[in-house]
Amino acid sequence: MLKEVNDLDLVNNLSDYKVSFNQFNKVLGFFIDDTIVGFLDYSVIYDRLEVNYIFVKEKYRRQNIAYRLLSYIINNYDYENITLEVNINNIKAINLYKKLDFKIVATRPNYYNGVDGYLMERRVS
Numbered sequence: 001m002l003k004e005v006n007d008l009d010l011v012n013n014l015s016d017y018k019v020s021f022n023q024f025n026k027v028l029g030f031f032i033d034d035t036i037v038g039f040l041d042y043s044v045i046y047d048r049l050e051v052n053y054i055f056v057k058e059k060y061r062r063q064n065i066a067y068r069l070l071s072y073i074i075n076n077y078d079y080e081n082i083t084l085e086v087n088i089n090n091i092k093a094i095n096l097y098k099k100l101d102f103k104i105v106a107t108r109p110n111y112y113n114g115v116d117g118y119l120m121e122r123r124v125s
């Protein structure tokens with residue numbers, strides 16, 4: 001079940017990535033039996049969306065949870081485009097984004113401490 005998360009302790013105990021709120025971002029959680037097993041941290045910046053981070057607990061991977069988290073924002077906002085940066089070696093995540101029609105639009109040299117990142121974008125079709 002998808003649910004907006006306001007208590008950051010819930011997500012900040014799941015992975016090394018730490019979320020903090022600012023005026024733009026929101027967190028969507030994926031819950032199984034009231035336990036959070038994955039989340040999407042994203043920003044709504046006027047007519048653009050940005051994916052800041054997506055994470056699913058190892059045991060629950062490959063069950064379409066990340067796909068459903070991203071599909072929610074794709075289907076529930078009016079936006080010009082959605083962008084994100086991803087480590088060029090993160091094949092799982094790149095495949096996930098490609099499956100949801102994100103395209104690689106630029107390479108960001110050294111974006112991840114010596115490793116390049118891709119800028120990926122999904123435009124309204």
Ligand SMILES: CC(C)(COP(=O)(O)OP(=O)(O)OC[C@H]1O[C@@H](n2cnc3c(N)ncnc32)[C@H](O)[C@@H]1OP(=O)(O)O)[C@@H](O)C(=O)NCCC(=O)NCCS
Pocket residue numbers: 053054055056057060061062063064065066067068085086087090091092093095096097099
């Ligand atoms: C990337 C991540 C969020 C995917 O979560 P998930 O719930 O397992 O993904 P889904 O089950 O929704 O998979 C959807 C698609 O993603 C791709 N994918 C997911 N896991 C993959 C893997 N192990 N190998 C290759 N492709 C993979 C596939 O295209 C998959 O579609 P398919 O099952 O039809 O082949 C998860 O592996 C994770 O939390 N990784 C660590 C955090 C991370 O790297 N986040 C991205 C930061 S930019």
